[in-house]
Amino acid sequence: MLPCQQYKKMLADKNIVFQNETALVAYRLLKKYPIIANAVSERFPIIIIDEAQDTSIDQMAVFDLLSEAGINSIFL
Numbered sequence: 525m526l527p528c529q530q531y532k533k534m535l536a537d538k539n540i541v542f543q544n545e546t547a548l549v550a551y552r553l554l555k556k557y558p559i560i561a562n563a564v565s566e567r568f569p570i571i572i573i574d575e576a577q578d579t580s581i582d583q584m585a586v587f588d589l590l591s592e593a594g595i596n597s598i599f600l
Contacts, residue, residue: 547582554589561593569596576600 525533535541541549554561571587573579579587587598 547580547586551582551585551589554586554593558589558593561589565590565594569594570599571595571597572599 554564571590573587587595591598
């Protein structure tokens with residue numbers, strides 16, 4: 525294993541992620557536990573996304589899961 529891979533594994537073992545990885549972590553969580561997506565969509569039925577042009581593919585995937593879970597409206 526390369527040193528950078530070892531470092532990433534060590535961080536993951538300590539439940540440490542970088543900011544740019546949070547959307548992927550959120551996606552995996554919502555995909556594995558749809559009850560969380562349902563709870564979020566009930567609590568926040570409308571989502572407003574500012575600076576939508578800067579939204580990543582991973583972030584959009586999270587919004588897709590939330591939309592499938594019942595978000596009423598997403599405004600870009």
